[in-house]
Amino acid sequence: MAVTLAVVLMPMLGAGLAAVLAPKWRPPVALTALALTLVAAVLLVRAVLMDGAMQVRLGGDGRMIGLLSADGLGSAMLLLSAVVTLAAGVFATLQAREPTGPRASYWPLSLTLLAGLHGLFLAGDLLTAYLMLEVVAVAGAAMVAWGGGRQLLAAATRYFYAELVASITFLVGAGLVWTATDTTVIAELPGRIGDDTTALLGLALMTVALLLKVPVVPLHFWLPAAHALAPSAVSPLLSGLVVKSAFVVLLRLWAGGGAEVATPVLAQLLGALGAVAIIWGGLLALRAQRVKQLVAYSTVAQLGLLVVALPMVLAGAEGAWKGGVFHAIAHALPKAAVLMAVGLLAASLGGDTVDRLEGAAAHRPLAAFAVGIAAISLIGLPPTGGFVAKWYLVVASITTGQWWWAATIVLGSLLTAAYLARLLQRCFAAAGENHDLDAPSVPTRRGIDVVALALAASALLLGLYPTWLLGLLEVGAPLEVIARG
Amino acid sequence: MAELDLNAALPVLLLLTSLVPAGIIFLLAEEQERTRRVVNMAGALAKVVLTGVLIAGVLGGAEYEWRRALLPGIDLVLRVDPIPLLFVTLSSILWLTTTVYAIGYLEKGQRRSRFFGFFSLCVTATIGIALAGNLVTFLLFYELLTIATYPLVVHQGDRKALIGGRAYLLYSVTGGAVLLVAIAWLHALAGPVEFLDYTPLAGLVDDNATSLTLIFVLLIAGLGVKTALVPLHGWLPKAMVAPAPVSSLLHAVAVVKAGAYGIVRVVYDLYGLALAQELRLLTPLLVLAAVTIVYGSLRALAQDDLKRRLAYSTVSQLSYIVLGVGIASLAGVTGGLVHLIHQGIQKVTLFYCAGNLAKQLGVTRISQMRGVGRRMPLTMGAFTVAALGMIGIPPTAGFVTKWHLGLGGLQAGQGVVIWILLLSSVLNAAYFLPIIARIWFLRPEGEEAGAPVMERDLERDPWLVLPAVVTGLSVLVVGLLAGAPLSPLNWAASIAAEVVGS
Numbered sequence: 001m002a003v004t005l006a007v008v009l010m011p012m013l014g015a016g017l018a019a020v021l022a023p024k025w026r027p028p029v030a031l032t033a034l035a036l037t038l039v040a041a042v043l044l045v046r047a048v049l050m051d052g053a054m055q056v057r058l059g060g061d062g063r064m065i066g067l068l069s070a071d072g073l074g075s076a077m078l079l080l081s082a083v084v085t086l087a088a089g090v091f092a093t094l095q096a097r098e099p100t101g102p103r104a105s106y107w108p109l110s111l112t113l114l115a116g117l118h119g120l121f122l123a124g125d126l127l128t129a130y131l132m133l134e135v136v137a138v139a140g141a142a143m144v145a146w147g148g149g150r151q152l153l154a155a156a157t158r159y160f161y162a163e164l165v166a167s168i169t170f171l172v173g174a175g176l177v178w179t180a181t182d183t184t185v186i187a188e189l190p191g192r193i194g195d196d197t198t199a200l201l202g203l204a205l206m207t208v209a210l211l212l213k214v215p216v217v218p219l220h221f222w223l224p225a226a227h228a229l230a231p232s233a234v235s236p237l238l239s240g241l242v243v244k245s246a247f248v249v250l251l252r253l254w255a256g257g258g259a260e261v262a263t264p265v266l267a268q269l270l271g272a273l274g275a276v277a278i279i280w281g282g283l284l285a286l287r288a289q290r291v292k293q294l295v296a297y298s299t300v301a302q303l304g305l306l307v308v309a310l311p312m313v314l315a316g317a318e319g320a321w322k323g324g325v326f327h328a329i330a331h332a333l334p335k336a337a338v339l340m341a342v343g344l345l346a347a348s349l350g351g352d353t354v355d356r357l358e359g360a361a362a363h364r365p366l367a368a369f370a371v372g373i374a375a376i377s378l379i380g381l382p383p384t385g386g387f388v389a390k391w392y393l394v395v396a397s398i399t400t401g402q403w404w405w406a407a408t409i410v411l412g413s414l415l416t417a418a419y420l421a422r423l424l425q426r427c428f429a430a431a432g433e434n435h436d437l438d439a440p441s442v443p444t445r446r447g448i449d450v451v452a453l454a455l456a457a458s459a460l461l462l463g464l465y466p467t468w469l470l471g472l473l474e475v476g477a478p479l480e481v482i483a484r485g
Numbered sequence: 486m487a488e489l490d491l492n493a494a495l496p497v498l499l500l501l502t503s504l505v506p507a508g509i510i511f512l513l514a515e516e517q518e519r520t521r522r523v524v525n526m527a528g529a530l531a532k533v534v535l536t537g538v539l540i541a542g543v544l545g546g547a548e549y550e551w552r553r554a555l556l557p558g559i560d561l562v563l564r565v566d567p568i569p570l571l572f573v574t575l576s577s578i579l580w581l582t583t584t585v586y587a588i589g590y591l592e593k594g595q596r597r598s599r600f601f602g603f604f605s606l607c608v609t610a611t612i613g614i615a616l617a618g619n620l621v622t623f624l625l626f627y628e629l630l631t632i633a634t635y636p637l638v639v640h641q642g643d644r645k646a647l648i649g650g651r652a653y654l655l656y657s658v659t660g661g662a663v664l665l666v667a668i669a670w671l672h673a674l675a676g677p678v679e680f681l682d683y684t685p686l687a688g689l690v691d692d693n694a695t696s697l698t699l700i701f702v703l704l705i706a707g708l709g710v711k712t713a714l715v716p717l718h719g720w721l722p723k724a725m726v727a728p729a730p731v732s733s734l735l736h737a738v739a740v741v742k743a744g745a746y747g748i749v750r751v752v753y754d755l756y757g758l759a760l761a762q763e764l765r766l767l768t769p770l771l772v773l774a775a776v777t778i779v780y781g782s783l784r785a786l787a788q789d790d791l792k793r794r795l796a797y798s799t800v801s802q803l804s805y806i807v808l809g810v811g812i813a814s815l816a817g818v819t820g821g822l823v824h825l826i827h828q829g830i831q832k833v834t835l836f837y838c839a840g841n842l843a844k845q846l847g848v849t850r851i852s853q854m855r856g857v858g859r860r861m862p863l864t865m866g867a868f869t870v871a872a873l874g875m876i877g878i879p880p881t882a883g884f885v886t887k888w889h890l891g892l893g894g895l896q897a898g899q900g901v902v903i904w905i906l907l908l909s910s911v912l913n914a915a916y917f918l919p920i921i922a923r924i925w926f927l928r929p930e931g932e933e934a935g936a937p938v939m940e941r942d943l944e945r946d947p948w949l950v951l952p953a954v955v956t957g958l959s960v961l962v963v964g965l966l967a968g969a970p971l972s973p974l975n976w977a978a979s980i981a982a983e984v985v986g987s
Contacts (some may be wrong), residue, residue, distance in 0.1 A: 160764070297977065376632060381661070382625040391669060398673040406669070411660045418659045428644035466556060 003047060004056050004070050005446045006040040007078055007118045015111035016026035023104035027093045030107035034086040038116065041075070041082040045472065046299060048075045053476030057125060066131075069124030071476025076469060077121045077248055080329050081241045084336050085114045087455050091340055092233035094448040097211075100402045102233050103146055113139035113237060120245045126174035126184040126206075129249050132215070133170060140242050144226050155225035161210060162222040170209035171223055175201030186256050193261055200261060212248035216307050217277035220300050227296040232343025235292065236336030236455075239299045244328045247306050255313055255321065255477075262314050271311035273407045277304025282415030286422065291342045291352050293337070294419060298378070302331050305412060308405050309393055315400040322473050323392025329469070330385030331460055334374030337455035341367040341374070344426070344449060357426040366449035370456040375420040378458035380413045385462030388470075410462055493551040495539060496563035496616050499573065500609055502532040503580070507605035508673060514596050522588055525601055529581040532612075536577040555621065559679050562618025566957055567980045570752065571822065571973075572615040572746050575829050579738045580608045582952040586837055587730035588845060589948025595728075600640055604734070607634035611739045614746065619679040619915030620668045620755070627664065627711075627743065634740055637731040638724050649726040657718040657740075667703035670696070675696055680754040694764060697756075701766050704751050705773075711744030712807065713800045715777040722784075722796045729840025732792060736799045737833035745806040746825065752810050753818075753984045757869055762813055771811030775905045777804040782912035789850050791839050794916060795832070801909065802828050802875060812902060815978075815985050817893020820886050823977035827874070827882035830959050833873035836863050837953035845943045851920055856929035862941050863950050865924050867957025871955040873918040874960045877910050881964040885974055 013419035014033025019024045047054070048070055070078075089110060092102040118134030141163060145156035178184050180199035181192040212219040227238050254262065263484040280375035281301030309324030311340035344367045345360045347354035361368035377384035390409060397405035462469065497749035508527035513521050541550060549565040565573075587604065591597050592864025610633050613626030631654070639650035661963030671678060676683040676694055689697060706717070713721045721741065725732060735741065752761050752770075761767055788794035806828065809821015841864045842848040848857060858865040887906050944950050967974040 210786060367579060379658075381628040381632065382621075383555070391556070392666070394666060394669040395673050398670050406666055410666055414662055417654070419656055425639075425647060425650070428636065428639070429647065464555075470557060 003040050003044040004068055004122065004296050005354075007037060007044055007082070008068070008115055008122065010037045010040055011019075011111045011115040011118065014210045015108045018111060019108040024048055026107040027089075027096065029112055031086075031093065033111055034082070034089045034114070037118075038079075038082040038086050041079045041118075044070060045075045045079050048072060048475050049468075049472055058128075064125075066128040068119075068122040068128070069187070069476075070122055071475060072472045072474060073248065073251070075475075076325065076329060076472050077244065078118050078284045080244075080332055081114060081117045081121070083458070084236060084240050084332055084455070085237045086109060087336065087451055088227060088233050088236050088340075088349060090358070091236075091448060091451045093231060094451070102231065105146055106143070106233065109123060109139050109143050109146070110234075113143065113242070117241055117245050121248055123249070124186060126177065126186065129186075130167065130171050130174055133246070133249070136242055136245055137167055137213075139225070140238060143237070143444070144229065146234065151211050155222075155229045158222045159226040162215075162219075165190070166209040166212040167213075170206050173202040173205030173207075173209060176205065178202075178302045186252050189253075189256050203261065207250065210246045210250040210253070211307075214243055214250065214303055214306070215300075216273050217280055217300065218273075220277065220281075220303075222297040223300060224293060227299060228290060228292040228323035232340055232347075235295075235339045235343075239296070240332035240336040240341060243299065243303055244306075244332060247303070247328060250322075251310075251313070251324065254310060259314060264311075264315075267311035267314040270331070271308050271402075271405060274304040274307030274310070275405075277301060277307065277410040278408060279415070282412060282419065285419040286415065288419075289345060289353050289355075291354055291357060291423065293484040294354060294423060295338055295342060298416065298419065299335065301415065302327075302335070302378070304332075305409065308408060312393070312400050312402060312405060315402065317394040317396035319399070320396035321477060322470055323389050323396060326385065326392060326469065327389035330377060330389050330459060331458040333385065333455050333462065334377040337370050337374040337452045337459070338378070340452040340455070341370040342423075342448070344452065345371075353382065354423060354426055357423070358429050360427045364449060366453050368424075370449065370452040371420075371427060372424060373453070373456040373460060375424060377422060377456070377463065377482050379417045383460070383463040385459045385466065387463055388466045392473060454479065492542075492547060492549050495535065495542075495549050496551045496565060499532065499535050499539070499616070500533060500563070500612055503605045503609040503612065507609060508833075510598055510605060511602040513598050515596070515849050518597075521598065521601060525584050525588065525605070529577075529584040529836050532577045533581050536574055536937040539570060540574065543567075543570055543670035548815070550618065552618070559621050559672075560619070560677070561625070561899075562624050562679060563613070563616040563622070564618035564680075565616065566618075566754070567983065568749060568822070568913045569615045569617075571976060571980065572742075572825060573612060575826050576608065576611050576615060576738050577740075579734075579829055579833050579956070582837075582956055583730055583734050583738070583833065585948055586733065586952040589946050590592060590728065590730050590840055596640070599636065600728075603636045604632050604730075607637060607734065607739050609633075611743060614743045617680075619677065620671065623747065623750070624661070624664055624668055627747070628661050629741055630739060631661060634731075634735065638727045638735075640728055640731065641726060646726045649720075649723040651718040652723040656717065660707045660717070662707075663703055663710075664707030667700050667707055670703070671700050674700070678755065680750060683757045683760065684982045686756060690760060690763065693876045697760075698764050698766065701751070701756065701761075701764070705748060705770065708744045708747040708751065709773075711740050712748060713741055713771055713777075713781075714778045714804065714807065715800070718781070718800045721800060721837050722793050725796050726788075729792075729836055729843065732795075733833045733836035733840070736796070736836060737829040740875065741799060741803050742825070742829060745803050748807055749810055749821070749825070749858050755796040756880070758813055758818075758984055767813055770807060771899070771902075774804040774807035774811055775901075777801065778808065778909045779906060779912070782909055782916065783914045786912065789852055790850060791842070791851050791854070791920075792836075794851065795835050795839060798835075798875060798913075798916070799832060801913075802832065805886060805890060808902070808905070809893065812890065812893040812897050812899060813985075814893045815981055816889045816896050817902075818981035818984050819974070819978045820889030820893050821893075821972050822980055823889065824886040826973040826977075827960075829957050830963070831874040832880060834867050834953055834960060837877075837949075837956065838868035838871070841949050841950065841953060844949070845869070851923070854920060854923050855927040856924070860922040860929065863944050864953055867953040868920050869924065870957045870960050872921055874964070876917055877906075879964070880961070882960045882973075883964075885964055885967045889974075 018030045053071035056068040141160035180196045278301045283296045285294045285297035309320050312320030375385035377394035378385040380390035394406045506524045554560045555561045589599045589935050610626045610630035617623035639646045678685050710717045781797050785794050785797035805824045806821050874883035877883040877887040
């Protein structure tokens, strides 16, 4: 109970403190708050593992104003976001002396974002979910804009408008569902939507809103620019966490209330969107000139894999649920590592195009090594977290007889291998002549590479020790709904 | 209890003897030459000693198995079964000789720390593949092998190397993906399946024969990429740009052999010979092997680049193993299994020699090989023995293989095998005999009264010459002593008896 509140309140408190303190004090205070949040998240995971899912009702006098529900899915995502945000915070601190280093506003914003994410992962009712979606959207857009510059501002604006439209759509949808079913608690929706047109419309609106937020092709237009232009300490949060938060809500909605209204055709259609994302994003990543653009398109493709899991979840495959969520987590760690590492490589070599990275490994071996390890997980080769996710999804697609998703997933990993090999090949090639290795353009602390490497290594560890997480995902999962499917 | 623990620890130790050196070498600075040499040799020697301990233990009836849960219901299993032990022995010994060779071959400034790090990782993956007790473990190490070998293939870092590397990666990753689908499908159908446990698959045969056949096709396709089965062989000649020690390892022990070994395991230890026959899977495999054997030989004929000719020869020779798998008789199985060893020692010798030629004389083309026998007699002697082995001239190792394959074909009533062997041996002779003639019987170009004292220096480096001579001699020894109790042939025959009997 207490930890459930602490994981949300701790970063909020930290954000408040960081906002009013002098810039010099912000990093230590913020890092302390992040570390304490991580402790709280670990305690919450432990509690969920031992005692099962728990719920906290907010409000008194019989009037509920919000419901926090800590189940396996929520607590796992929460632990992930605490880890990645802390890593990004350490990264930002080490980067502080550089011109590209974080501004003072980074600290309160990242803590606000974390509070929003945690709230969203715990949200048990539609209104809490809406509120937290807004917090995440505002904090995220502000962080994109933080680097300054017209190009970035334009990307941030587009990002913000997309989020705003999505949030309002979600709110309208939630209102419709509330009117029709007389409840906003997600767990109470099953059995109440039925054939009610108003409720169905509400569900549809919320789904579209979330598809825009994840985003799923064709609603992905805002992502590449925002993610590619955001500073190195920010893009890991956006690509690793923010996009997954909308997916979690989507998963809860569809595995809960949506399951009974989802016709097979509708489910296949959702999956098809994911398949298009995997292929389209992969092809664009293959052609991208700038490194972070490549990684951003890779994110579009990898998010498609999340949506591909949905038709299998709705067909009753327990493995698809686990595989999908596992992918959400296993993708975040290496993706964050890659974004940090390529940021460092680009800064050292004085250019952020793929060609410019030639010979980067000789220059910053640890960062290049981090990209290599992370790539193994992103492609989904064993023994990494990415493999575990892919294994569950492929097996699920075969057991549900939807073999075409297995083919899509495999095609997706081949594309991933292709565009990451393109990146790695440059990194590990003999040093090119297009840059002067003796004169790094930006001095950086060496320790910073270790942060990226640690995140990449954690993806590897997740593949070697996946059982605890798989067990955690079973806690409170709507598996009985799925089984009914 | 202590005894039991040791039996579980040995397979892991066998992995660690190359995994730990890999880790240490990655951390060494480029110029710590001596330390690196010691670590390399210590690891390689330890692996050979451990393999000896395993063989002694298995002969004494001990069982070695290590397992750990990876996913719910799926274990990582390392187990010493008869066929794995055969492959582990080959890998350990050839890793030792190749390590010696690589130490001699690589010069300063060639990023040796990175090279030897990945080199050791590559062998770790091979041992893992050998000992894998189920398909998931196999897949894990199979993919690790792809990853560890790629930096070795592109080690030169020039454009040609990168193109070769790209082809290698494209084929291998695709093959790995196909393998993943096959393994997942089998898992969805039969639950966790381990090697040498035939009951889960046997129970499926009545209702799911088509699925089992399709899974088999996918498995062979995934493994066939590394085995370089036609038409999946395209990467192998391109990967020739790798340094000679890598080619040796690639062609004899690690990559292509891992594929062939995988096919052997799938047919003998997963499906079992009986089930494979029942599903009529062996004849297509036989045809595929025959096509590959003939096609590889024909392409080899046309190559002037020595390493390319050897590469196509590998395509062809490797499929003798697959041919053996396709022949369901005692002698056929024996011939295929023993060729795992024979092809390894023959091909590794040829590549050592090709590397020595390129390094000492700058000779990379067959047309440049006139009279090199007189300038490098030891190296070229080893080359000749191995080449005769490839053709199958008695009393070399290759003869023993071909004899048993032919005999096996007759036993199984597949007389066509004899014709394949004859045709392929003629082709083998056609592309190896001219080289041998050129080496020994033609005078070097523009030879004057050469300076023999100078010439001796060409073979003075024992790190380069010794591995070639030792493996070259072994080609003769395993052929001559094929009847001895511990010879590869007798070993293969005893395994074959189990395979056919099961």
